[in-house]
Amino acid sequence: MDDIFGIPAPLLFGQLLLGLINGAFYALLSLGLAVIFGMLNVINFAHGAQFMMGAFVAWMLLEYAGLNYWWALILAPLLVGVFGVILERTMIARLYKLDHLYGLLLTFGLGLIIEGIFRNQYGSSGLPYRIPPQLSGAWDLGFMYMPVYRGWVVAVAVVMCIGTWLVIEKTKIGSYLRASTENAALVQAFGINVPRLMTLTYGAGVALAAFAGVLAAPIYSVNPQMGSNLIIIVFAVVVIGGMGSILGSVITGFGLGIIEGLTKVFYPEASATVIFVVMAIVLLARPAGLFGRA
Amino acid sequence: MAAPGFSGTEFRNEEAFFLGFSQAQVVAFVLLIAFLAISPFFLYPVFLMKLLCFALFACAFNLLIGYVGLLSFGHAAYFGMGGYITGYTAKVWGLPPELSIVLGGLVGAALGLVIGWIAIRRQGIYFAMITLAFAQMVYFFCVQAPFTGGEDGIQSIPRGFFLGIVDLSRDMNMYWLTAGVFLAGFLLIHRIVHSPFGMVLKSIRENEPRATSLGYRTDDYKLMAFVLSAGLAGVAGGLKSLVFGIATLTDVFWTMSGEVVLMSLVGGLGTIFGPFLGAAVIITMQNYLAEFGAWVTVIQGVIFVLCVLAFRRGLVGEIGNWLRVRL
């Protein structure tokens, strides 16, 4: 096999693939953030905590109700989504008329509360969650040993992203959504219940985060701080992509996953900072982000 | 920004009474001075010094959010870096305390210049996210850089002798220095806010396109405010590292950025005295809550939520509103 920049080609392919898997999580999370931001103009700082809740709910469903991974994949986003709806109705909705920064501060506080409660209840060492038997095992790709579950994560993430995009671009409810992002008052005047639309959007965005959390549960240790580590990176991803387009945030998510993966091979010490460096460069060249509108 | 301004209720610009303070502010200021002068005889000096360091930090942060309308979610970077620089120069180079604190402030300002230069390209929520991301980058730098001592931090930093004479290892001497630096910073910020420069900043907060159309290069003004704020945060961090004799990663971590936001929010964004009161409340609470252990983050979160939902003016803003004066 040939070497590419001194790294054996098989190893490099393997790393690209792994980068894509991380990118799947970035894409799912930044997608949820972008959907919420587009509609509510709120940056959901509790997104990381809600991602963590998804993983914990999956664990609880198994522990207390005996419901397996497949049930969790449907029920956890639903439950966490309902929780999101309650948050939106009782708190976030009161802030729409104020400066958007208040939304950020409120969700930051909510994130602290959620994380703190889970830490009190379940400790900080993390909980075990098994890969479902149908997805355990691995494929031998010749150049690497690819766990089936990782392939599943990428596939599901891509399907979810495309699905979300289709709902927003091609369905009636999606057109209402896009319209009220442009001009909520006008859409309201046409007799569409905009506040309810906003509530549902927040619920859906939160459910997406929880869905990503369930996907993450079997491969990352389920612990209360699993979301806060991720959320700052996802913020950077969102800044790089710009919040203008749904597709933009998805492509940026996957792309940055790959860039990060390559950094892990060539200069692992910088793999945490590379996304921030990319962010700085993008801001200098295109302040609105790669896909954003100024 | 279309939504109403990100500060407490606006009041008529009252006549300046003394040093640019209104009458009510003079009363509050006298109370503050009295508190600073009397408290060390009744309360624990190290606790008071910690409070004052954080109060200065919160004042610096408030300069940006309260008067320019920029929410920085990465102020820990300047605070923590100031602490490291002061600690390192005082311990390793053996610089006198006044010089090492100034250096801490300068490095904080320089860092603010670089980050601010990039961050002011975006406003509002984006600005918050960008500053947060950069602060995280600074944190990673501090974890790996050899001079910070990694997770052990810089330990046993000597307080030294102020101007070569005053022995700062005595808590009371250190207290007077801390109080002096805090007051200087406090008055400087007050002066900035009431200068023509400060008026331009406020006009940017209220309506940036209009300020631009009046011929102000708003980006330059915003950057200057950012650098000033970062520099003062650096001074606060440096002071804190001398008070405790340690400089560690906690002060650069993003939770510290969140905490200073909380202090300003509790005290009242855009009020002169708010950050001081907010810092006092939060620091006292942290001391008190040490007993409750695990619930600290939850309680802080609840305060965040309550403040945003019900007390957006903060303590000082509510008191001012009640007394119908601007504090």
Place this chain on the structure above:
Amino acid sequence: MSPPRRHLLAAFGGLAAMPAARLRAQGSTLRIGVLTDMSGPYRDPTGMGSVVCTQQAVADFAGPLGLSVEVIQADHQNRPDTGSSIARQWYDQGVDAIVDVPTTSVALAVSGIARQKNKVFLNSGAASAELTGAACSPNTAHWAYDTYMLAKGTGAAVTRTGGESWFFVTADYAFGTVLQRDVTSFIEAEGGAVLGSVRYPFPATTDFSSFLLQAQASRAMVLGLANAGTDTANCIIQAREFGLARSMRLVGLLMSLSEVHALGLRAAQELLLTESFYWDLNDRTRAFAARVQPRMPNRAMPGAVHAGCYSAVAHYLKAAAALGPSVAELDGAAVLARMKAMPTDDDAFGPGRLREDGRKLHPAHLFQVKTPEESRGPWDYYKTIATTAAEDAFRPMQEGGCPLVRGPAL
């Protein structure tokens, strides 16, 4: 003053009083403050468990020794400033000894304050060997474990039992790099080799698969995890997922019983790790564990740090009783000197001694985590692979660079 009120005042600390207004109780009650992590990442291996074990030591020894002892507690939230504020206030207000203190940065700060105020600091939770090395103090004792012990117990013993080639996944901060350096020296001393290593940024990494593939490609026999907490857990889960566990032996350089419990045996099975205490070592450790378990949080078994708190406080009480409590309250260094002069013996660690540099000596055990089939029930997790004798387990005193033992005027 009634106890609850005093308790509140101690907690209020800063607001409570001037240093002059001491809260010294009537007669000579010794005060022990447990300063620990109750809200952060170390709360399971330390936290309330440390408080429970401290109280157990008081229950077991204070009465027979004729001492009156009070135990208070606080959460330092892993913040050196909060930790040192509390330590200062405690010492000023009549606390005689502070126990536990996980997180090296906080422990180093508390050690400095203890020395300045001539009080006692009994460290169990922090890992850094600095505390008995360059930063050693006549007022500080280090119980349970340290990074050198972990490196030697694991590096030398694993290499000797056939794990000759290593690959490290290392957290890129002082703890990780020092650990890797120390382990490497023991591997090489035993004739083994390090085939490669990767340093990843801490604490931002959750996905380790990329590093694990690099480890696999190195064809090393042993995968050394020079990290801690959640990172180690993630490495182990993902190593199993990528099938590394079949081709390499996994070694956690800093793992605790509570973390193995959290991971579950399915993920953690066959992992190698070094600890100085395990509840099921012998009759005495089982007796100790049986005494404390009913009051441990979630009825967990005590871990090494918990046992360290118990043992340290037990020995401290014996020394204080020998000196007389009124002397012990005044002179922390004298208590420490007395502790070093007496042999230690307790249920958790058995007989041992406290060295001049403040290092407590006891054997270190290399454990292997049992498979789910081998385990007989909850908390039955370890089987012993090798034991390093007390005198060999820790860094030789001359290598530590502790000024206390270097003798006067170099």
